[in-house]
Amino acid sequence: MDVSAAVGFALVHSLWQLAALGFAALGVLCVLPAAAATARYAVCGGAMCAMTLAPVATFILVRGGAGGDNVATSHVLPNGLLPWLPLVAIVWSTIALGLQGRVLLQWVRAHRISTYGVVPVPAWMHATVRDYSRTLGLRRTVRAFESSRVDVPMVVGWLSPVILIPGSAMLGLTQDHLRAIVAHELAHVRRHDAVFNIVQIVWESLFFYHPAVWWLSKQLRHERECCCDDLALTLVGGRAPYVRALATLEELRHPDIQPSLASNGGSLVKRISRIADPNPSRTRRSLSLPVAALVTAVAVSPLVGFGCHTERPQAPMGQSDAAVAELQAADAAAKAEFEHALHVVHEELQSGKLESDGVKSRIHEILGEDHPVLRRHEVSPRLSKEAEREAAMIHEQLLAGKITKEQAHVQLKKLHVEGGDSEAVIDLHRETGQ
Numbered sequence: 001m002d003v004s005a006a007v008g009f010a011l012v013h014s015l016w017q018l019a020a021l022g023f024a025a026l027g028v029l030c031v032l033p034a035a036a037a038t039a040r041y042a043v044c045g046g047a048m049c050a051m052t053l054a055p056v057a058t059f060i061l062v063r064g065g066a067g068g069d070n071v072a073t074s075h076v077l078p079n080g081l082l083p084w085l086p087l088v089a090i091v092w093s094t095i096a097l098g099l100q101g102r103v104l105l106q107w108v109r110a111h112r113i114s115t116y117g118v119v120p121v122p123a124w125m126h127a128t129v130r131d132y133s134r135t136l137g138l139r140r141t142v143r144a145f146e147s148s149r150v151d152v153p154m155v156v157g158w159l160s161p162v163i164l165i166p167g168s169a170m171l172g173l174t175q176d177h178l179r180a181i182v183a184h185e186l187a188h189v190r191r192h193d194a195v196f197n198i199v200q201i202v203w204e205s206l207f208f209y210h211p212a213v214w215w216l217s218k219q220l221r222h223e224r225e226c227c228c229d230d231l232a233l234t235l236v237g238g239r240a241p242y243v244r245a246l247a248t249l250e251e252l253r254h255p256d257i258q259p260s261l262a263s264n265g266g267s268l269v270k271r272i273s274r275i276a277d278p279n280p281s282r283t284r285r286s287l288s289l290p291v292a293a294l295v296t297a298v299a300v301s302p303l304v305g306f307g308c309h310t311e312r313p314q315a316p317m318g319q320s321d322a323a324v325a326e327l328q329a330a331d332a333a334a335k336a337e338f339e340h341a342l343h344v345v346h347e348e349l350q351s352g353k354l355e356s357d358g359v360k361s362r363i364h365e366i367l368g369e370d371h372p373v374l375r376r377h378e379v380s381p382r383l384s385k386e387a388e389r390e391a392a393m394i395h396e397q398l399l400a401g402k403i404t405k406e407q408a409h410v411q412l413k414k415l416h417v418e419g420g421d422s423e424a425v426i427d428l429h430r431e432t433g434q
Helices: 003-031 037-065 079-114 122-135 166-172 174-192 191-207 211-236 239-252 270-275 280-303 321-351 356-367 372-376 387-402 405-413 422-432
Strands: 119-122 143-147 154-156 162-166
Touching: 003 037, 003 079, 003 119, 003 211, 037 191, 037 211, 079 143, 079 154, 079 162, 079 191, 122 143, 122 174, 122 211, 143 166, 154 174, 154 191, 162 166, 162 174, 162 191, 166 174, 166 239, 174 191, 174 211, 174 239, 211 239, 211 270, 321 356, 387 405
Parallel strands: 143 162
Antiparallel strands: 119 143, 154 162
């Protein structure tokens, strides 16, 4: 298989691979509490790396690792799709290269927004930036400016980072609130989020076609902001002023589009709720467990079946698929009837309507002599009355704790039941007594 066809092959399979990894990440995030921002961010970052490596591994497997054309691609792709693989690769590469130009344009815009329309901030804010930078161990000089071209605070640049504070925030926030905002932006600098943001934009451009990438990218930005919130709270020392600062920022926001290279993102409303309520209710956490199990099962199922060729089980000689299905349905119905009979007998035993020595006869009365389960176990209603009484006595001793299960097992095996099987007595008394 040539390069273009191998690229197309990897892109087609990335549709289910990225979806499975996205579901797996969602399952883990459902289990992790909202307060564990660092762990949640690591999960999102790991999913991002896995989504990148999965198509690459597929390409290597098809192109070289498995012998190139010897790979039985027809087993995992419809034959009608194979001639279109080179075209899929050409279309994808054209769009992806075009989107990479977006990174350059956003860098130019971020540079312009950090140098034009800015004015110096007050001296007390410069002192705050310097003190917080020293506390965070930053060696780079971080500058701060007031800008009329942004509506939310942000950090632009990596080697020479600049904090931009909107003019509306300078007028609408108190000094304590502004210090909290500065602490948050310096947390971005401390975590090198500008670099990771550029990598994320390039990644989005490569996998532009997949909704799981869009969701994970949004989740990454939100968790990144939450990580910075946690770090900023260690500098500010209180949740109340920080929450009030975020709430006021939300009120001052305008719908202007911000440059994507800036280190800002996430929902302010969600961040405020998370900080105000770091420990969500148990009900919400308990619901996350079945959701996590569901999405993880959905994620793992295609991984198990990829590239595997399984043969259908053959029906027995002379039986069609419909006949096999009918037998399976009848067997399931018989088991359900037997379980219902056991439930009825158990309730009658508990209420005193039925004695222990009449259990077998009662089950036969409910199910009938020719029931499949009774025939399979060769259970006969014509049991010795003496054996039934002795088995009931052993069972009562077991319930009273006078003998162990092993001892009861040995004694029951010694019973000889006329017209029946002593093992049936064991099974029956064990099930009805529990």
